[in-house]
Amino acid sequence: MVLWELFSTFFVIGFVSFGGGYAMIPVIENEVSQHGWMTAQQFTDTIAIAGMSPGPIAANSAILVGYSTAGVTGAVTAALGILLPAIILVIVVGTFFIKLHHNPVVESMFYGLRPIVTSLVIYAAISFAISSHLMSLEISWKTISLLLTFGLSLFALLKLRWNPLYVILLSGLVGVTLYS
């Protein structure tokens, strides 16, 4: 039963996962909290692990949600669920619509899809900022240190162009030093 729920949930997500990345976080989060599969904090950590690993964020998160819900079988089921739509669509499109991306209707769909994908990513940032206590109103050294970590991380990514993996690892070290 749980396996079927995992499969069907990620199968549906697979059909709308345009971009395959951070835009899918709110979609997956929505399902995870509705099914009660994980706590908000576990989910945020899941995204962190998905971001540290090679491979697409959406598929990685599906694997992790599946694993935490139903072990290795769950991980395989969730991965199949999110990958199957891609393989179906690719085969159909590859067989019949090789020039799909030149189709005017598809082009105008993407004209609207792209900004909404941007909204989804911004929304994900806001909801994670709330759940990671970044937007807390209480002023303490912890809040200040978190804000500082946020600022420095963004600086390392945007200006220094560091690989996100290194930023995550360094941030983890900072966390161990400051909060344990």
Added chain:
Amino acid sequence: MKGWKILFQLFWTFFKISPVTFGGGFAMVPLIEKEVVEKRGWLKSEDITDVFALSQSVPGAVAINSATFIGQRIGGVRGAIAAMLGVSLPTFFIVLILGMLYFFLQDNPKVEAAFISIRVTIVAIIVYAAIKIAKNSIVDKSTFGIMVIGIPALFFIHPIIAIVVGALTGVITVSIKMKFGYKIERERKAEKGDKDKLEYFMGAGI
């Protein structure tokens, strides 16, 4: 026999490239080109551009989609499955092992402390992704409008509905604009060329 050899070659080619695809995106593009066009001679340079463009027009990660497209071109449905398994298996196991470690260690005070900081860094990574995506998706006032309305709307409607509504809004906006004879900025491909067009989805896959 020959058929199986091709299937294995497809599987193996993408199996080797897969662990490099951090974020599932464009780190893979030059590697795929090298393997598929130069080394194996499966596709021509012109065709591979089509494959990458097509991979972005279909839901799912670019890395997986392009591998599947190439597999399908070379070996039909079986080729598509072989290439997809090749590209997915290595990352599947890496994620699974990291996930096991996390669930095993999550109550360790040191790991807990590390994740307090990592959670905040993830917010920064998502903001960074948003900036990169916005650069290529917000091309005019209408797209900016859709994005701005989309953010508060997501607090009230299901994200999948938002995606569908977004696509419909795109079709409607473009047809209205055409009716009134406005020029439509599609994407920034016209001015900057293919390389930047690929950048758009990179936001999806840092």
